[in-house]
Amino acid sequence: xxxxxxxxxxLHLNFFNFAHxxxxxxxxxxxYINETLDSFHQAAAQANFNRYFDxxxxxxxxxxxxxxxxxxxxxxxxxxxxxxxxxxxWLYQVKQRNITLNSDGNSAFFxxxxxxxxxxxxxxxxxxxxxPQGWKIAQYNLSVPxxxxxxxxxxxxxxxxxxxxxx
Numbered sequence: 647x648x649x650x651x652x653x654x655x656x657l658h659l660n661f662f663n664f665a666h667x668x669x670x671x672x673x674x675x676x677x678y679i680n681e682t683l684d685s686f687h688q689a690a691a692q693a694n695f696n697r698y699f700d701x702x703x704x705x706x707x708x709x710x711x712x713x714x715x716x717x718x719x720x721x722x723x724x725x726x727x728x729x730x731x732x733x734x735x736w737l738y739q740v741k742q743r744n745i746t747l748n749s750d751g752n753s754a755f756f757x758x759x760x761x762x763x764x765x766x767x768x769x770x771x772x773x774x775x776x777x778p779q780g781w782k783i784a785q786y787n788l789s790v791p792x793x794x795x796x797x798x799x800x801x802x803x804x805x806x807x808x809x810x811x812x813x
Contacts, residue, residue, distance in 0.1 A: 675751065676745050679745050679774055679781050683770075686698065687738050691738075693735035694735075738761070741761055743758040757771040767791060769789045769791050772787055
């Protein structure tokens with residue numbers, strides 16, 4: 647009986663040690679992901695072209711606020727280069743961020759509320775992968791959340807704009 651109790655206690659201690667290690671690993675991964683995303687925004691604010699694009703996977707996709715803005719990493723470099731080469735970056739200040747680590751521990755998705763002087767409140771969301779070089783952004787989607795009370799009127803304006811633009 648004594649052996650059963652000791653075995654039971656050891657089993658529970660191992661479980662709690664395992665649970666603690668899992669939580670520590672998730673916390674560590676979340677810290678690294680936060681660091682990656684913060685570095686991404688900092689590099690944009692400083693117009694640091696190399697650092698900015700080093701934080702993206704080779705097959706990354708960037709989705710901008712306009713429906714036409716879906717860029718591969720190569721296409722996005724071509725868009726960004728003229729701005730950054732003149733020292734013109736953009737500052738998005740993080741106000742809130744949520745990170746969900748997938749069960750494999752090698753990928754995560756996030757959403758963040760941002761503030762930009764020109765656009766006001768924005769939302770960034772996307773996917774990151776853990777690589778041998780650290781966490782990298784595979785997709786970033788920048789959007790401007792619409793207040794529900796303004797949505798119907800704004801949608802009407804967008805439809806009118808699109809119809810006027812169509813041949």
